[in-house]
Amino acid sequence: KAGVTQTPRYLIKTRGQQVTLSCSPISGHRSVSWYQQTPGQGLQFLFEYFSETQRNKGNFPGRFSGRQFSNSRSEMNVSTLELGDSALYLCASSPTSSTSNTQYFGPGTRLTVL
Amino acid sequence: AQSVTQLDSQVPVFEEAPVELRCNYSSSVSVYLFWYVQYPNQGLQLLLKYLSGSTLVESINGFEAEFNKSQTSFHLRKPSVHISDTAEYFCAVSVPHSGSARQLTFGSGTQLTVLP
Numbered sequence: 001k002a003g004v005t006q007t008p009r010y011l012i013k014t015r016g017q018q019v020t021l022s023c024s025p026i027s028g029h030r031s032v033s034w035y036q037q038t039p040g041q042g043l044q045f046l047f048e049y050f051s052e053t054q055r056n057k058g059n060f061p062g063r064f065s066g067r068q069f070s071n072s073r074s075e076m077n078v079s080t081l082e083l084g085d086s087a088l089y090l091c092a093s094s095p096t097s098s099t100s101n102t103q104y105f106g107p108g109t110r111l112t113v114l
Numbered sequence: 115a116q117s118v119t120q121l122d123s124q125v126p127v128f129e130e131a132p133v134e135l136r137c138n139y140s141s142s143v144s145v146y147l148f149w150y151v152q153y154p155n156q157g158l159q160l161l162l163k164y165l166s167g168s169t170l171v172e173s174i175n176g177f178e179a180e181f182n183k184s185q186t187s188f189h190l191r192k193p194s195v196h197i198s199d200t201a202e203y204f205c206a207v208s209v210p211h212s213g214s215a216r217q218l219t220f221g222s223g224t225q226l227t228v229l230p
Contacts, residue, residue: 033217043204045218090158092218101165101208105150105159
């Protein structure tokens with residue numbers, strides 16, 4: 001099976017702009033989660049989507065949003081970018097079996113805000 | 115809420131030596147435990163996981179971890195490391211059978227550097 005794919009791999013934006021990142025989960029996985037990784041804060045959970053519904057949300061401002069499509073692909077959007085939004089954004093997909101919460105990560109999108 | 119503590123931010127070790135990366139967690143409920151590895155400029159790769167059953171879990175590349183409920187620990191060990199094991203290692207927990215079942219809480223990571 002193909003793994004989790006994320007596009008683009010690298011992005012450079014300026015403060016105030018908005019950005020959209022895309023994630024395609026492993027085939028058959030219906031749960032998609034997003035994480036932010038920074039040197040200062042480490043890995044932090046952003047949100048999880050399942051069947052096109054946000055099921056869980058981390059402690060991030062409303063500028064961070066996401067959605068999921070009927071084919072389980074997900075996008076996350078960050079509006080009004082700030083310098084502190086520079087990070088590696090990781091997407092993870094998970095099978096929906098109740099016996100396994102295992103998440104499989106993509107390669108990430110490296111966002112640089114200038 | 116859950117928390118994960120990785121006690122060592124950097125662990126240098128010589129090639130073919132044994133290594134232990136420490137992970138302790140805090141939770142008022144039962145958790146699932148994971149170790150992920152991250153190579154430079156890459157995402158996270160699942161190394162091994164503890165869901166239930168035997169407290170000793172092994173990966174295909176020689177790593178093992180032991181779940182110790184009384185000490186709330188899940189330390190990662192390898193008896194003989196290789197240069198290629200140089201990477202950052204993250205311990206993580208999740209709470210099964212809950213609304214946040216697929217929300218991983220990560221430790222701050224341990225950079226393992228294998229020296230020739």
